[in-house]
Amino acid sequence: MARNTAEAWIPEEWETSKVVQSLLQVSAVEALASPIIMTSDTKHVPRTAGMGVDVVAKGGAYGEDTSLNDEVLLTARKFGKAARIAEEDIDDSVANLIDAKMMGWSKSYAKMIDNASLAVSAAENGTTVPFTSLYQLLNTTDATLGYTGGTNITTAASANLPSYTEFNSAMGLVEGGDYFDPASMYAIAHPAFRKSLRGVLDLQSRPIFLEGLNGTPDTIFGVPVRWSLGARVSATATATPTGRPIMAFVNPDLMLLGRRSGPESVFIDGRDGLSALTDESILKMRARRAWAYGHPNGASILVG
Template identity: 70%
Template sequence: MARNTVEAWIPEEYDSEVIQRINQISVVEAVASRIPMSSDTRHVPRSAGMGVEVIDKGGAYGEDVSNNDDVLLFAKKFGKVLRIAEEDMDDSIVNILTTKMKDWGTSYAKILDNASLAVTAAPGTGVPFQSLYYLLSQTDSTLGYTANSNITVAGTAGPTYDDFSNTISFVEAGDYYDPATMIAIAHPTFKKSLRGIKDLQGDPIFVKGLAGTPDTIFGVRIEWSLGARTSAAAVSAPTGRPLMAFVSTDLMQLGIRSGPESVFIDGRDGASALTDESLLKMRARRAFVYGHPAGASILVG
């Protein structure tokens, strides 16, 4: 009589090839503030800052009236299943499982960045959480932010020096500017336009990193992401307009619910025994939120 087995999900080790592949390709996984989650939701406090004033000798201290609140992380599942015929497992010289797990890691890295940075629609079917682009495209009267205030759209000839300069200035002039945590996240297609742009002194604004140093723009570190293209839903191969985002890593909140992890369901057991096919499932559960729209800006290429 056929029997059903319940295999356990196996988390990837921190230094596994899958994790290394994800961190090489996903900027969000590599640099965002990681928030452990023991359930599907978690509230993260958001500080509205704190004022300061001059006090005369003997004078009373004024009380701060900043309105602190929180942001909500809501974990969503990213996954896929691979069906493998027993003959392929037995005959193939290449390690199918290892290869496919690394391939999944590459796709996961790109779809996570796309979902976190560049999806143009509100959360819903195919949209796991509010992306940075969507956040900056909406008015939030509570936070005093007007829709698209921090978004620059380049002309048909491509981004200019002023486009890059104006975009970064939106963050530099705000209360959430911190040079220690500020980075640029950009799609690699920006490299071509950046190489030809110089400031008034004739110096290039883009500096290619050498000997392990990062690429920079206006002295700000650039991280390259293949997911930084606009799309209507989260996808691993977006085809929309490329983005360059200036962000603070402290404001990038990545909720870690579980994974990446895998489970192998042997085709010799249960109903799978009828077809001699095994299943490899890979998944990760993540949440993302950007702390404040005033702390980021986007250039649409």
């Protein structure tokens, strides 16, 4: 049976909303990924294996490209939460309780979307595992794309203490591929890497990690680092992952983030309906997102 509702969802203003600004500060995926606007719950996005080029003699025939053309399917999933708020708390609080709840939701959502997109270790099921994460993608063999599962994943021999060789090997896996773009490459990593990185030196005893100054980003091997609290391995999507941290070397052009709606909210006044008996109102927040990474050869992961 269809659900009817009279409440209007109010979208956050992308340029000015504090909720959105908080979200972009915490979520590497929301900040870096290529946004795909969705007008329905699914969308097919073209994926190409590239296109060749030949030298063509004067008057000669052009050779026809035989590179694979296919697509990825983006399916929007809903991330939401409801907060029941007593009328007294709204009336008596000096601080804006509703704004505080919305800010808290945005930070939790930011960590969860990063975890779901980058570090979940199970196959997509549409609920507890909303997407095929980058970690799962790189662990899965795809004969059509010529990729063998696990090829682009490096696991540190000592947990939480990756060596110079392991950092170098992980980055080298993506540098050697056709999708490497030095102008746009990023490393997305859990902050747990910061401690170990500060002690890692290259073969000339130079630090591979440089902390940014005056607004410049931190870098590893000259690649900007974006820190994400969602970048820990987890069996299901969560805002509080506890597994081993990951550092993903990615091309943002291949990070496809479908935006169906949100962040948006609706406030249901407790003076109406059954909630009128308890003087409670309900605040609901949600965002509908889809995710896919364009090609497994365009990324690599170091598991710390």
